[in-house]
Amino acid sequence: MRPIQAAYPHARFRRTRRTDALRRLTQEYTLTTGDLIWPLFVRDGENIEEPIHSMPGVVRRSVDRIVAAAEEAASLGIPAVCLFPYTDPSLKTELCEEAWNPCNLANRAIRAIKAAVPELAVMTDVALDPYNANGHDGLVRDGIILNDETVEALVRMALAQAEAGADILGPSDMMDGRIGAMRTALEAAGHKDVAILSYSAKYASAFYGPFRDAVGASGALKGDKKTYQMDPGNSDEALRLIERDLREGADMVMVKPGMPYLDICRRVKDAFGVPTYAYQVSGEYAMIRGAADRGWIKGEAAMMESLLCFKRAGCDGILTYFAPEAARLLNGMG
Structure with missing residues (x-):
């Protein structure tokens, strides 16, 4: 598209900003509650909300408190x-x-949410790092x-989550061939x-540190994840x-992290026109929250601006x- 406009002073861009x-009326992109997915950390116990030091304002919740958070999400219009x-x-x-134990934490939380708030979509993480003594996403x-x-193990994990009632599976492991294997198994199991x-495009990023604290994988991780997550210098890949x-059967695709990779989001949407998502990861959140808590930036404004940029x-x-x-x-309600 090539814009056509009059010359100054007949064209004054400030007229529509006045x-x-x-x-x-002239805003090109808008953010709604329907654009949001809320990541929640679940832990054992009852009536627990445990702060995560590296993610101020974020907590690990016991299953009963996860249900309360799900009810809050639904009441706010978060889908x-x-x-x-x-x-x-x-x-x-x-x-x-433990990844495919029908009664593991994630699967218990899925069942509890679907029983209490059936209209809310429940997405899961399909990767082995929360269950791996080595801290990696794969065996x-x-x-x-x-x-x-690893793909064989992930298929078992995906089937257990589907049986528990998950609406959306989120394979985050970056193993080759796992989407086709999962889709085939899901179809066969009904x-x-x-x-x-x-x-699909998950980078070997420095922005994941607080998340690994949140799921307890930081201390366990041996080495790095560069042999299966993407090189930050790659775009065509x-x-x-x-x-x-x-082609293997994904319904939606993800770019992760988010703001450092907005160029990838745009390339993906332009090239394929499919439902495209980004994860504003823990390090991105912690930087905005940390700077806001110190008065270095206006927190609410920075938060909303960052989210609008994804759109x-x-x-x-x-x-x-x-x-x-x-x-x-x-x-x-602010």
């Missing part, structure tokens, strides 16, 4: 929550068997992250309506990964720890 009403378990270290093994042998053996939101996952970059939705706070502002 008042709030004119600015709203989905995404669950991440903080697994007891005694349950972490090299084979990650490890002799220091090597195994691909095909879970044809379970959607897959694939973390992201498009190849997106195309592969779509401008082509995203259909955002996973963000700011979801309830942003929803309250959007609903005029």
Whole structure:
């Protein structure tokens, strides 16, 4: 598209910026509560909300408090929550068997939410790091992250989550071939309506640190994840990964992290036109929250601006720890 406009002074761009009403009438992108997915951390126990030091304002919740958060999300118009378990270290093994235990934390939380708030969509994380004694997203042998053996484990994990009632599976492991394997298994098991939101372009980023604290994976992680997560210097590779996952049966795709990779979001949306999401990850959240808590930036304004930027970059939705706070502002409750 090539804009056509008169020359100055017949064209004055400030005319449509003059008042709030004119600015709203000419705004190209808007943010709504329907754009938000709220990530929640679940832990064992009852009536617990445990602060996460590296993520001010974010807590780990016991299942009963997860249900309360889900009810809050629904009341605010947030359409989905995404669950991440903080697994007891005694349950972490090299084979990650707890990942497909029907009664593990994530699966208990899924059932509890769907019983209390059936209209709320529940998204899950499909990766082995919360259950892995080595802290990796995949099975490890002799220091090597195994691909095909990990895919088999992830399929078992995905089926257990689907059986528990998950609406959206979020494979975040970055193993090759896992989307096709999961889709085939879901169809065979009768879970044809379970959607897959694939973390197709997940980068080996420095912005994940607080999340690893939140799920208890920081101390366990041996080495790094550069053999399976993407190089931050690559862009074309992201498009190849997106195309592969779509061909294998992904319904929606994810770019992670978010703000440092807005160019990738735009390329993906322009190239494929599919439902495209970004994850405003823990490090992004912590930087905004930390600066706001110190009075260095205006917190609410920075939060809302950051979320709007995802929409401008082509995203259909955002996973963000700011979801309830942003929803309250959007609903005029600020």
